[in-house]
Amino acid sequence: MRSRWLPASTALAVLSIAAIAACGSGSSGAAGAAGTSGAAGEAGATGVPGAAGASGEAGARGPAGAAGEAGATIVVGISDTAAQGLSISPVPVDLTGLNQDQIELVGNGSYLVNAASDCASCHTGTAGFLAGGVSFGPVTSRNLTPDSTTGMTLTEPQFIVSMRTGADFSGVPDGGTPTASLLVMPWDALRWASTYDLASIWAYLKVIPPVTNAVAADTKPVAPPTPFPADGPGGAPLPPEFTTSGDAEAPVPDPGFTLRGLALNPLDVTPPADPATQSQFGRGCYLVTAISDCSGCHTNSGGTYLTGGQVFATPAPLEPVVHTVRAAAADLVGAHNGFFTNPDVDYATFLTLITEGIHAEDNPPEPLAYPMPWQYFRNMTSDDLQAIYVYVNAVASAGLASLSTDGVIPNPALYCDSTISCPPGSTCSSASGGECLAQGACSTDLDCDVCQVCVGASASAPTDGGATDGAAAFGSCTALSSVAPDGGTSPLAQCVAEGYPAFH
């Protein structure tokens, strides 16, 4: 499993209006109310942006808003998922001239981009929604908008090849064959998505507003694309997507891509026998593996599936906003320390975590640290959140022997400065901006916050920025060193400013 990269950090000064459109997580309560009245009035038509407002808490109310704005004729008959997708798009989508199937496709694409996945985390910078320009060291996220000069020029087939094999078409002449591979883009998860879902994402990207934003060329090493395998990550053959009846367009019925999900199951976990639960398991595995890339953050490089520990540094401009300097992805399924293995965790706990961004299982409840992208995931339908719960819970309950090696994931390291103080019992490492260090409370590094080291019973800041300190415990503090020190902008900064509750 490849690890997720973080955006390089820079000044937060550029954080501005675009952020609000991009994240759509702002005043969710108020926005929900606005959405409802938008549907009532014709403001809805102008108010495609109104739909974005509804993205917050008002998941269930979203579809109603979309119906209002798009005109009853369009939305009638599309799936709940597509309606949800249309209602949560943070930007207006141009549905002019599209037939019902195409609208369904666009709605499904918006759902995948804005709820089940977090494309905007990396592709939305200061230029606008999905307009790219975010630096990740040697590469910069691309402009995915349909701007004719600086936007995405991939055809649908090229887009699908790119996601399935990592092929980078940038700079490849028309008709040429890519020789380089995308580096930071999590194509290794997206590759498992169904052709229909990939086509949906492409269709959505074609109808969002074009934004002119030329993006810097990459300086990454050239690695060839990876051919798409016939089998899923666990070795099971992938089910056919289309019939062999001669009608190439006729899909094999696989609602929610649950059969595909069952084939993608990367572990030797037996799906539940009961058909209804089995299809939830399949859908959940499909989302977790192919769309939401939970594993990209929750599996350490070389580590055990979904047992966490990958460390993420908070970009410097965000530290005073979210009050953390770094956090480690949680252990989701470990036999001893997995979130879903904990008997106190039920679906309600998970739902609160995803929809409100708090650890409801803790007393008092702590916020969910950056960069867990719950502001996107909370836009998922409750069917999909339940499916994810069923799948990850089944993995946790399987109690695979190899999962018994999971360790404790330490708490996020908290930010402090002259105005943001530390919790009682800890001191700030630097008045000009540092991290909180618990005093007299540790006997090993594991008792400290993530990547900190225990020196004489007190926590001490990592001496090399976390590159190696504490690494023995998790093997993951090295992740910090992959964060480039400069360049680019942090799109997450924007979402964070609106959505993440601050610690202490």
Ligand code: HEC
């Ligand atoms: C972790 C950050 C990250 C996430 C999440 C991410 N991308 Fe990317 N993406 C990138 C970067 C960076 C590049 C450019 C180059 C590279 O990776 O080598 C890129 C490249 C691309 C390209 C190639 C564009 C071109 O013109 O050739 C497409 C298409 C794309 N991303 C779509 C998506 C979609 C759709 C999603 C969500 C489902 C997504 N990305 C999520 C970082 C990300």
Ligand code: HEC
């Ligand atoms: C961009 C990286 C990223 C992605 C993608 C991601 N997570 Fe997370 N997640 C994190 C981090 C970091 C934490 C730790 C947050 C904290 O310490 O408060 C976390 C925490 C959690 C927790 C809280 C667990 C606990 O012990 O309290 C759950 C549950 C969770 N994630 C589930 C998921 C699921 C399910 C997916 C996919 C649908 C997912 N995450 C995708 C980074 C990510």
